[in-house]
Amino acid sequence: MTALTLFQAHQIISGALAASKEAGYAPMGVAVLDESGNLKAYAREDGASMFRFDVAQAKAWGAVGMGVSSRTLGERAKGNPNFFVSLAATSNGRFLPQTGAVLIKDANGAVLGAVGASGGSGDEDEAICIAGVKAAGLVPG
Structure with missing residues (x-):
């Protein structure tokens, strides 16, 4: 299996922020994790709040850990909230099952890893992640 490179991680971040x-979204934070959930690269735009890193990383960590997008995790959490609260606690x-x-x-x-964003709505965060991966x-x- 091919591993996600640092160059690719930077391309993802650049594409997402572009x-x-x-x-015209609010300032974002974008975290790229490898297939094991380790941080590969992160960027926080000027003006983004201090929470952006933790939220972006937790969205991506859940996605790579469970093997599906965080949108899918959020949908699954609605039907089994106790399990997902337990995952977050353990x-x-x-672990944050929220779109983005x-x-x-x-x-x-x-699967090479996951990318998570924080700063806009979940839909906005997800859209820039998709754009970054494609870039x-x-x-x-």
């Missing part, structure tokens, strides 16, 4: 700027708050993170896949569908020539999932 999409955010083009759309992960010391590193997608998987990063290669052309063969292998790096990878597949959002």
